[in-house]
Amino acid sequence: MKIEATLALLCLCTVTAMADSAANLALVAKPSTSYHSGDTTPTALNDGIEPRRSDYRDQGCYGNWPKRGTEWVQYDWIKPISTDEISVYWWDDHQGVRLPEGGQLLYWNGTEFVPVKAAGKLDVVRDAYNTLKFEKITTTKLRLEINSDPNFSTGILEWKVFDSGESPVFPPQVKTGVDRSVVLNGKTYLSGTIKTLKGECSAQWRKLSGPGWVSFDDPNKLDATATFSEPGTYVLELVAKQGSESSTSTLQVQVVDGPPAQNLHPVDTMPYTIDSPLWNQRAKAIIVNWIPHCIAKISDPDLPEGGINNLIETAKKLRGEPAKDHKGYVFSNAWIYNTIESICIALMVDPQGDEEIIASQKAMKQTLEEWIPLILDAQEPDGYLQTVFTLRDWPRWSPEHREDHEGYVAGYYLEAAVSHYMLTGGKDLRMYNSAKKLADCWVSHIGPEPGKQKWYDGHQDMEMALVRFGRFVNTVEGGGKGDQYIALAKFLLDCREGGSEYDQSHVPVIEQYEAVGHAVRASYTYAGMSDVAMETHDIDYQSAVMSLYDNMINRKYYVTGGIGSGETSEGFGPDYSLRHEAYCESCSSCGLIFFEHKLNMAYHNARYADLYEETLYNALLGSLDMEGENFYYQNPLTAHGARYPWHGCPCCVGNIPRVLLMLPTWTYVKDADDLYMNMFLGSTITVPGIAGTDVEMVQKTAYPWSGHVDLTVNPEKTGIFTLHIRIPNHEVSELYTTVPEANGVVTISLNGQRIMPPIENGYAVIKRKWKKGDKISLELPMVVQRVYGDEKIAATRGQVALRYGPLVYTFESADQALNKTLAADAVLTPVWKKDLLGGILGIEGKWSDGTDLLAIPYYARCNRIGQMPGEGSFGGPGAEGGGEGVRRHNGPASKVWVEEAGDRNEK
Numbered sequence: 001m002k003i004e005a006t007l008a009l010l011c012l013c014t015v016t017a018m019a020d021s022a023a024n025l026a027l028v029a030k031p032s033t034s035y036h037s038g039d040t041t042p043t044a045l046n047d048g049i050e051p052r053r054s055d056y057r058d059q060g061c062y063g064n065w066p067k068r069g070t071e072w073v074q075y076d077w078i079k080p081i082s083t084d085e086i087s088v089y090w091w092d093d094h095q096g097v098r099l100p101e102g103g104q105l106l107y108w109n110g111t112e113f114v115p116v117k118a119a120g121k122l123d124v125v126r127d128a129y130n131t132l133k134f135e136k137i138t139t140t141k142l143r144l145e146i147n148s149d150p151n152f153s154t155g156i157l158e159w160k161v162f163d164s165g166e167s168p169v170f171p172p173q174v175k176t177g178v179d180r181s182v183v184l185n186g187k188t189y190l191s192g193t194i195k196t197l198k199g200e201c202s203a204q205w206r207k208l209s210g211p212g213w214v215s216f217d218d219p220n221k222l223d224a225t226a227t228f229s230e231p232g233t234y235v236l237e238l239v240a241k242q243g244s245e246s247s248t249s250t251l252q253v254q255v256v257d258g259p260p261a262q263n264l265h266p267v268d269t270m271p272y273t274i275d276s277p278l279w280n281q282r283a284k285a286i287i288v289n290w291i292p293h294c295i296a297k298i299s300d301p302d303l304p305e306g307g308i309n310n311l312i313e314t315a316k317k318l319r320g321e322p323a324k325d326h327k328g329y330v331f332s333n334a335w336i337y338n339t340i341e342s343i344c345i346a347l348m349v350d351p352q353g354d355e356e357i358i359a360s361q362k363a364m365k366q367t368l369e370e371w372i373p374l375i376l377d378a379q380e381p382d383g384y385l386q387t388v389f390t391l392r393d394w395p396r397w398s399p400e401h402r403e404d405h406e407g408y409v410a411g412y413y414l415e416a417a418v419s420h421y422m423l424t425g426g427k428d429l430r431m432y433n434s435a436k437k438l439a440d441c442w443v444s445h446i447g448p449e450p451g452k453q454k455w456y457d458g459h460q461d462m463e464m465a466l467v468r469f470g471r472f473v474n475t476v477e478g479g480g481k482g483d484q485y486i487a488l489a490k491f492l493l494d495c496r497e498g499g500s501e502y503d504q505s506h507v508p509v510i511e512q513y514e515a516v517g518h519a520v521r522a523s524y525t526y527a528g529m530s531d532v533a534m535e536t537h538d539i540d541y542q543s544a545v546m547s548l549y550d551n552m553i554n555r556k557y558y559v560t561g562g563i564g565s566g567e568t569s570e571g572f573g574p575d576y577s578l579r580h581e582a583y584c585e586s587c588s589s590c591g592l593i594f595f596e597h598k599l600n601m602a603y604h605n606a607r608y609a610d611l612y613e614e615t616l617y618n619a620l621l622g623s624l625d626m627e628g629e630n631f632y633y634q635n636p637l638t639a640h641g642a643r644y645p646w647h648g649c650p651c652c653v654g655n656i657p658r659v660l661l662m663l664p665t666w667t668y669v670k671d672a673d674d675l676y677m678n679m680f681l682g683s684t685i686t687v688p689g690i691a692g693t694d695v696e697m698v699q700k701t702a703y704p705w706s707g708h709v710d711l712t713v714n715p716e717k718t719g720i721f722t723l724h725i726r727i728p729n730h731e732v733s734e735l736y737t738t739v740p741e742a743n744g745v746v747t748i749s750l751n752g753q754r755i756m757p758p759i760e761n762g763y764a765v766i767k768r769k770w771k772k773g774d775k776i777s778l779e780l781p782m783v784v785q786r787v788y789g790d791e792k793i794a795a796t797r798g799q800v801a802l803r804y805g806p807l808v809y810t811f812e813s814a815d816q817a818l819n820k821t822l823a824a825d826a827v828l829t830p831v832w833k834k835d836l837l838g839g840i841l842g843i844e845g846k847w848s849d850g851t852d853l854l855a856i857p858y859y860a861r862c863n864r865i866g867q868m869p870g871e872g873s874f875g876g877p878g879a880e881g882g883g884e885g886v887r888r889h890n891g892p893a894s895k896v897w898v899e900e901a902g903d904r905n906e907k
Helices: 042-046 277-299 308-318 333-346 355-378 387-392 399-404 406-424 430-445 462-477 483-494 519-536 539-555 586-603 607-623 655-660 663-667
Strands: 030-033 070-090 102-108 113-115 130-147 155-163 173-175 180-183 187-189 193-195 201-209 214-216 225-228 232-242 245-256 668-671 674-677 683-690 693-701 708-715 719-726 736-739 747-750 763-770 774-779 784-789 799-804 807-812 821-823 829-833 840-846 852-857 898-901
Touching: 030 042, 042 070, 042 155, 130 155, 173 232, 173 245, 180 187, 180 539, 187 539, 225 245, 277 333, 277 355, 277 655, 308 333, 308 355, 308 387, 333 355, 333 406, 333 655, 355 430, 387 399, 406 430, 406 462, 430 462, 430 483, 462 483, 462 519, 483 519, 519 539, 519 586, 539 586, 586 607, 586 655, 586 663, 586 668, 607 655, 607 663, 607 807, 663 668, 663 683, 668 683, 674 683, 674 693, 708 719, 719 774, 747 763, 763 774, 799 840
Parallel strands: 180 245, 674 719, 821 898
Antiparallel strands: 030 070, 070 130, 070 155, 102 113, 102 130, 173 193, 187 225, 201 232, 214 225, 232 245, 668 674, 683 693, 693 708, 708 774, 719 763, 736 784, 747 774, 784 799, 799 807, 799 898, 807 852, 829 840, 840 852
């Protein structure tokens, strides 16, 4: 196939020749910068994408926020080029990045950078290319120095360099796209790009290596598809030729087996008892302090972020009464619905006679009786429910309001309704019926059928909520009545294309192989895709899901189980870019748990439970303080400030407790004749419908402080079924290695007798005729481990972290100076600290200088900052108290990674 000069549009197989006669030499240059902000990239300078206007950045940009003064951008060529003209399209977001005061162009004369000779200056005009003409030069490097306004940073959307007519021929610039996985018998969607200056070139895909054959639908198309004959690692190559010049780029494809034909099923959270030294304390703090705090804030009629006040005003409008305008964020309904679900789950926790919990639960029941009628009154007659749309008469499901969270808040309401049904045992159907009416409203307006419309939401949640709700409707009503909701979830995902990476709408979801954009939106998208893959067995969905999982967990995952480095807006950075000052939003931890839980059900594999246990115990559990009075929106590995009671964007406040208390769901999954135990949690939880009977599971354990677990299996009726017990593996991500190894199990016994059951997919498998009182005892290896990051992670080179079981540890300035090094051969010992932070297992030892070392669990970090002498009021970004928060000192208060001294390989 012949390809004309490209403008480097992604996934493009044919391109249009440039309208002007002068070729844009920038297309074959290598860009670099003196500095670029994490959410921008130098490659945007010459990506060939024509800007729409100066404040539009969705298709890529370069910026140097928060720098001031003079910064530079530069192009390098592999051959000398000849030019006499450039054009620059400035980026101006009307915020921190504004038009510069000016700029000067320099070229490399073989020894140094010197200014070009130009009659005029480079213009500084918005929404247009700014052209500079100068005396013809021959060079291999051009540098554009940008002088900022003293108060702002600067940026560029596109920088062109025009050929004077005397430049040599350059080889085509070729990119193949990101490495990915594909399920055997499925196809991968290739998206090669080629940039050339002028003339025609040919392109061809071919197999370089791999265990089997590769079939391309058309090897001469940039957007070809490929299928593979057997599992394994393949390398594909894209070859571009233009005359005597050619270039290549490679792509790795991991071909994997698909999931079993039948997936496992979730255990919906129902009344349960906690019996755990750690979780009893944490659950009480949530129930007695945190959820009541959220209730009080949301009930405040003057809450600026928006709460119950919006429901009340919406109900007034629907009754024809005068109503005030919507207050706060367009998505303010979200924390109401999350908090309702948290209340419902908190009411399922057995108080075990604790008077404070009993009193709090009584107040929560009253809250439900007050809030539910307000929601019902705010629901429109046809079932539609989104207060800002009703109050402002906005059109529903309109592209102009795609970012206004219709699906985001609707999804949270469906999920809250499921938990309310479980709380009441189906005796109170107010929320369930209301949620069905809402879901039916969506089904009647959105879909592929005639008279319905295509649509997707800028912030995902409706997709996985519809699947959860559809499954639940099928369970309680039967007859496939929930299938229409599951089908709508897939349709909403299928509509995602033509947008931006920020909300994962840049290409169809089945062609997404890299975790990009806003981390919460991403994790919710991938969780919804996992649901759809389970329900439909769509092999394209399965392939995309496995690619996204692999990219996220093996290239963009923190040792604490958090995601989102924050180098893009609340989102992901490049592969292996995992700075300690991470973003790791609490809501993204929730989304990651959802995603991994669904993969666990799809693949019957314990590795995904290993991962969500890591996130639950570290990134998410540590988002709340010990008293349950303050929280973190972000969860970096190097922390400076205390938690705060509220946030200017309180999306996490109800999400955190609902996920933390959903313990039965994380602990067990099932199918008709199999029960899978994923979490070691002192608890009594009844799992319904195993081999025709309900099975009470009683765990006695002090895990994670101890590796001893006693499990009593109490089926209502004696029967044959298979119990699968997770055998922990703490090295699931390729990014981290731990020493010494502490995976597996030390011993397993059944009714007092040692057994050696087979291990399948990370589970010990025990099939027998179970009767009440059958007892399994486990001894899990629990030792202090050192964690090392992959050498590709610049932030962790030469550093070490500590873990014990599922817990990652941190070092705090309250206990020692944090500028010390840890010797590679230092002896580290777990020590119980009953009077510290409610009782924790600390790690003690000596620093390299001989002083005492103490590490505490990451979840307990920064709980002593407010108690330090001289500590005043505190806040956080967007939190009560304002500003960036108050730091007690210039250095960090807590850090996970410390420098290691000596050679660990000699230990």
